[in-house]
Amino acid sequence: MTADFFLSLLAATVQSGTPILFATLGEIITERSGVLNLGVEGIMMIGALAGFLVARETGQPATGFFIGGVCGALLASIHGGICLGLQGNQVVSGLALTILGFSLAEYLGTPFIGQTAPGFFAVPVPLLSRIPWVGPVFFRQDLLVYLSYLLPPILWWLLSHTSWGLSLRAVGENPDAAKAAGLSVAGYRWAGIGLGGFFVGLGGAYLSLAYTHLWTNNLSAGRGWIAVALVIFAFWRPMRAVAGAYLFGGVMAFQLRLQAMGTNLPSSLLLMLPYVLTVLVLVLSMRGKKRGEAPAALGINFEPLD
Amino acid sequence: MKKIFFWMACAVLTVFVAGAGAEEMKVGFVYVSPVGDAGWSYAHDQGRLSVEALDGVSTSFVESVPEGPDSERIIRNMARKGFDLIFATSYGYMDSMAKVAKEFPGTIFMHCSGFKTAQNMGNYFGRMYQARFLAGMTAGAMSRSNTLGYVAAFPIPEVIRGINAFTLGARAVNPEATVRVVWTKTWYDPATEKEAAKSLLDVGADVIAQHQDSPSPQEAAQERGAYSVGYNSDMSAFAPKAHLTASIWNWGPFYVRTVEQVRSGTWESGSWWPGLKEGLVDLAPFGPMVPENLKTLVLERKSRIENGQAPVFSGPIADQKGNLRIAEGETPSDEALLGMTWFVKGVIGSTQ
Numbered sequence: 149m150t151a152d153f154f155l156s157l158l159a160a161t162v163q164s165g166t167p168i169l170f171a172t173l174g175e176i177i178t179e180r181s182g183v184l185n186l187g188v189e190g191i192m193m194i195g196a197l198a199g200f201l202v203a204r205e206t207g208q209p210a211t212g213f214f215i216g217g218v219c220g221a222l223l224a225s226i227h228g229g230i231c232l233g234l235q236g237n238q239v240v241s242g243l244a245l246t247i248l249g250f251s252l253a254e255y256l257g258t259p260f261i262g263q264t265a266p267g268f269f270a271v272p273v274p275l276l277s278r279i280p281w282v283g284p285v286f287f288r289q290d291l292l293v294y295l296s297y298l299l300p301p302i303l304w305w306l307l308s309h310t311s312w313g314l315s316l317r318a319v320g321e322n323p324d325a326a327k328a329a330g331l332s333v334a335g336y337r338w339a340g341i342g343l344g345g346f347f348v349g350l351g352g353a354y355l356s357l358a359y360t361h362l363w364t365n366n367l368s369a370g371r372g373w374i375a376v377a378l379v380i381f382a383f384w385r386p387m388r389a390v391a392g393a394y395l396f397g398g399v400m401a402f403q404l405r406l407q408a409m410g411t412n413l414p415s416s417l418l419l420m421l422p423y424v425l426t427v428l429v430l431v432l433s434m435r436g437k438k439r440g441e442a443p444a445a446l447g448i449n450f451e452p453l454d
Numbered sequence: 455m456k457k458i459f460f461w462m463a464c465a466v467l468t469v470f471v472a473g474a475g476a477e478e479m480k481v482g483f484v485y486v487s488p489v490g491d492a493g494w495s496y497a498h499d500q501g502r503l504s505v506e507a508l509d510g511v512s513t514s515f516v517e518s519v520p521e522g523p524d525s526e527r528i529i530r531n532m533a534r535k536g537f538d539l540i541f542a543t544s545y546g547y548m549d550s551m552a553k554v555a556k557e558f559p560g561t562i563f564m565h566c567s568g569f570k571t572a573q574n575m576g577n578y579f580g581r582m583y584q585a586r587f588l589a590g591m592t593a594g595a596m597s598r599s600n601t602l603g604y605v606a607a608f609p610i611p612e613v614i615r616g617i618n619a620f621t622l623g624a625r626a627v628n629p630e631a632t633v634r635v636v637w638t639k640t641w642y643d644p645a646t647e648k649e650a651a652k653s654l655l656d657v658g659a660d661v662i663a664q665h666q667d668s669p670s671p672q673e674a675a676q677e678r679g680a681y682s683v684g685y686n687s688d689m690s691a692f693a694p695k696a697h698l699t700a701s702i703w704n705w706g707p708f709y710v711r712t713v714e715q716v717r718s719g720t721w722e723s724g725s726w727w728p729g730l731k732e733g734l735v736d737l738a739p740f741g742p743m744v745p746e747n748l749k750t751l752v753l754e755r756k757s758r759i760e761n762g763q764a765p766v767f768s769g770p771i772a773d774q775k776g777n778l779r780i781a782e783g784e785t786p787s788d789e790a791l792l793g794m795t796w797f798v799k800g801v802i803g804s805t806q
Contacts, residue, residue, distance in 0.1 A: 156656040164649065258518075261490040262669065264692065269677075360644040360670055362692075365488065365518075369643055404646075404653040407636040407803065408603065414806035415609070415637035 157398070157405055158285040165397025166289075166296050167192075167354040167368075171375035172382065172389040173299055174347030178224070180307060180384055181340025182320035184447040185227050186242030188348050189372025190249020195220040195352025197253040200363045203356075204265035212265070213292065213353045220349015221342045223249055228341040232334050235449045246372070253365070260363045267357040268292050290358045292350075299347075303386040316340060320443035323450040333450045351375070374426060381429045383441040392429070399425050479539070479717055481505055482532040483515040484525060486544035487642055493667020493686045494641070494703075498543045498566075500687075501705025505713050521546025526553060533558040539716045541709070542566065551575060562716050567612065569792075571723050578708065581729030582612075583619035583791070584759050585701035586663075587766040588737050588752050589683045590623025590633075592698050593661040595748050596681050600630040603654025605647055605664040605671045606637050609805050611794045613665050616701075618798045619766050620663055620683075625800050627751070634659055635803030644670035655680055661698070672696060681743070688738035700738035708734050727788065731760040767791065772799045 171188055178185045185191075198219035203212025227245050230236035268290035277287040286297070307313040318326040319336040327333050355367050374396055382388035403418040411418075483502050485495035495517060506513045516532075519525050525547045532540050533554055539562045542551050548568035555563045555575040563575040571577055593602050602624055607613050617635060624631040634657060636650040643666070651662050651674035662675040663683040669692035675682035676693035684690070684700030708728060715721035728734040737756065740749050758764040769780035774797045780786055786794075797805055 153656060156652075160649065160652060160656075258488050259490060261488045262492045262496070263490070355645060360648060361673065362644055362668075362670065364642060364644050364668060366643070367645065369645065401649060401653070404636055404638075404650045405656060408634055408650075408653040408657045408659075410634060410802035412804045414804060415639065416806065419637075419639055 153405070153409075155281065155284045157401055159288065160401035160405075161394055161398035162286060162289060162293060163359070163397070164400045165393040165395075166293050167351045167359060168371050168375050168378065168396055169296050169389060169393035170299075170351030170354060171348045171372055172378045172393055173303055173386055174220075174344040174349075174351065175375055175379045176344075176382065176384055176386055176389060177303065177307075177316075177347065178340045178344030179379055179446055180320045180443055181316050181337045181344075182323060182443050182445040182448070182450070183227070183231060183337050183341055184238045184242060185224060185245070185341065185344065186239060186376060187224065187227055187245025187249060188375050189368055189370070190246035190253075191220045191223050191345055191348040192249075192352030192355070192368040192372045192375075193253035193366075194223045194249045195349030196356040196367045197257045197352075197363070198349070199353025200257075200260070200265050200356040203267065204260075204263070207266055209265070209267050209357050213268075213350065213357055216353025216357070217346040217349040220347075220352060221345040224341050224345025224348070225338075227345075228338050231449060232337055232341075235451060238447050238449065250366075257363055257365065261365065262362060264362045265357065267361040269358075292354050292358050300386040300390050307386065317443070319450075320445055323445050327450075337450075348372070348375070374422075377426050377430055380442075381433050383433070384443065395429075396422060396425065477510065479511045479713070480535075480537045481511060481513045481713055482537040482540040483513065484519050484528055484532070484540065484542040484544075484547060485515060485517040486519060486521065486546070487667060488517050489515070492669055492689060492692075495543065495667075497686050497703035498541075498705055501703075501709040502541075504706030505709050508710065508713065511713060511717075519544075519547075522550070526550035529554045529563075530557070533561045537561060539564065539713060548577075562721060564712060569725070571725060573723055576721075576723045576725065578726040578728075580703060580734040581727060582701060582703070582735050583615045584730045584766055585735040585737055586616045587619040587623035587626075587759070588756055589663065589699055589701045590620035591627050591752050591755060592623075592740070592744060592748065593620070593663060593681070593683050594624025594626070594628035594631040595751075596698055596744065597624075597628065597631060597661050599658050599660045600628060600632065601658045601660065602631060602633045603651065603657075603659030603662045604633050604635045604803075605650045605654065605662065605666065606635050606803075607641055607665040608639055609637060609795075611792060614797065614805060615791060615794045616665060617801060618794065621798050621800045622766065622771070626755075631800065633663075633801050633803075635797075635801060637803075638666065640666060642667045644668040647671050648674045651675060652678075662696075669693070684738065690738065690741060694741070695743075697738075697741050698744055699740050702736050702738050704733055704736050708732070729759075730756060731762075773797060774799060774801060 195216040199212040199216030202215040203209045230241040273287040277283040323333045378392040381392045399422045403421045487495045489499040541564045543566040545567045552570045565577045567579045621633045638650045648670035651671035655678045661681040664671040669689045672682045672693035676696035682696040690697040769784040770782045771780040773779045
């Protein structure tokens with residue numbers, strides 16, 4: 149194993165981790181407001197399709213990427229309508245959203261299967277990309293990857309150091325107290341669902357616009373579910389989500405490279421690795437003392453008294 | 455969970471049934487994936503269009519039909535609607551089709567890539583390994599690093615046979631060439647398949663071949679300035695700078711002939727395994743980077759495969775460990791080819 153091999157493995161790690169990172173960050177925001185949205189997989193698919201179609205029609209990948217996020221937020225707002233408007237069960241609504249998003253993307257996207265759209269390609273950052281080790285891994289990526297470097301610190305600052313973030317977390321921890329303090333519980337939860345859906349949609353759009361540049365059914369291939377698990381691994385903290393997403397992306401990239409190097413391990417065993425890791429990570433993060441990290445009101449509807 | 459999605463997809467997809475006259479012959483096609491994928495089902499659908507062009511024949515198809523019980527329902531539905539001839543184009547439809555064939559003795563059933571036959575059910579496939587051998591020759595000659603990468607689908611005889619033929623072709627022109635194999639365990643997952651191609655490029659492969667339906671390995675090769683060999687159909691549109699050639703399917707003539715036989719009443723059940731000679735498999739046009747003398751060499755070998763002078767698998771052929779598997783002067787039977795589960799010398803990877 150040469151240095152080049154490791155560098156290319158790490159660079160692939162960052163790229164495979166990026167769509168998962170977007171989705172994990174989105175779900176963290178939603179869950180911090182006290183709403184559990186299991187529709188991540190479906191929202192990613194809709195984001196991927198919308199991003200692809202808009203980029204294809206307009207020839208502008210950036211517009212496509214943004215619209216991918218907007219459509220993600222729109223789909224997520226169905227969840228908001230059910231859970232906040234009608235006090236529906238969050239688990240059931242989220243699962244329904246996954247199936248709806250998946251099937252809708254499949255139905256609307258079938259005529260476009262195998263077609264390509266203009267997308268994002270690697271743009272080395274001047275100077276930074278020349279730094280040994282760090283440059284080839286982090287700074288010879290596409291623009292969306294650079295965007296994903298900025299998001300976790302911004303979200304961390306937003307959640308931890310602004311009054312808006314404090315209010316959002318308060319609504320997720322103790323909605324009754326938040327209401328008593330004069331906060332609009334439904335308002336903040338709508339914001340959490342919308343903003344979260346937007347980032348999840350961006351993760352989906354990353355898949356079709358930067359990862360493959362072409363459309364196919366089931367593009368997300370389970371990455372949304374991994375994001376849901378990584379939220380727990382990250383203890384609902386944006387900065388830890390980076391570690392989780394790259395760990396997972398790394399294992400996915402590594403197992404393929406292990407095969408390419410000519411190991412004689414059965415490929416079925418290697419393909420299992422990312423999922424073994426998911427289970428392991430969940431077990432380990434639950435064993436620690438951090439069980440109480442979850443927003444206390446997560447998944448519980450808040451019924452305002454009139 | 456996946457099942458539910460497929461059911462919903464099936465509900466959404468509609469069977470196209472032309473308003474056929476009583477004397478018009480109706481031919482149905484069942485596909486495992488969407489037709490727009492430039493891959494396996496796309497190639498079959500091109501064949502269907504040749505049938506559709508015939509006078510007095512109408513065709514219809516159902517795409518994205520999952521293997522198993524769903525396919526049985528779809529095939530039975532077609533038979534019940536009075537289709538005269540039904541083609542099912544995935545291995546996993548075999549048992550379903552055999553079951554329905556018993557219930558509808560007046561309908562002719564044709565199953566692709568399986569082995570079951572009945573009075574009114576035949577099976578067919580193509581000797582894709584012949585075209586893969588030629589693609590391997592092209593790839594082996596164009597490689598500078600002598601390392602070829604193969605993005606492989608599932609470790610089943612069909613795929614293993616293709617990798618072996620590709621390797622034999624590459625080593626026929628470049629004895630130093632080795633073929634590295636990465637299994638994705640997918641038929642169509644562009645993200646994973648692209649990543650697999652990249653991982654092969656990272657270990658020094660400079661020509662990428664593939665078995666899956668998505669063109670993303672081609673794209674990966676082009677992005678790195680490497681070469682690629684496509685599969686199913688001409689994939690040059692996806693990677694014009696990388697695409698050397700492709701091993702492709704050409705189902706049209708076979709489908710037209712079968713339809714004519716059924717219409718004239720001369721069809722008899724059997725197993726068909728045509729290849730280069732019959733034109734069922736072929737090589738896509740070469741890219742501009744392939745030199746003339748190499749084209750001549752490959753096409754010369756093509757005609758010798760076609761006339762039977764130089765079969766793809768002819769001994770001595772050793773396996774990965776160097777044990778002689780096919781003795782000098784021997785050619786394996788079709789049964790041995792159909793059940794091939796070992797890699798030839800020169801392949802780096804595991805068949806598990």
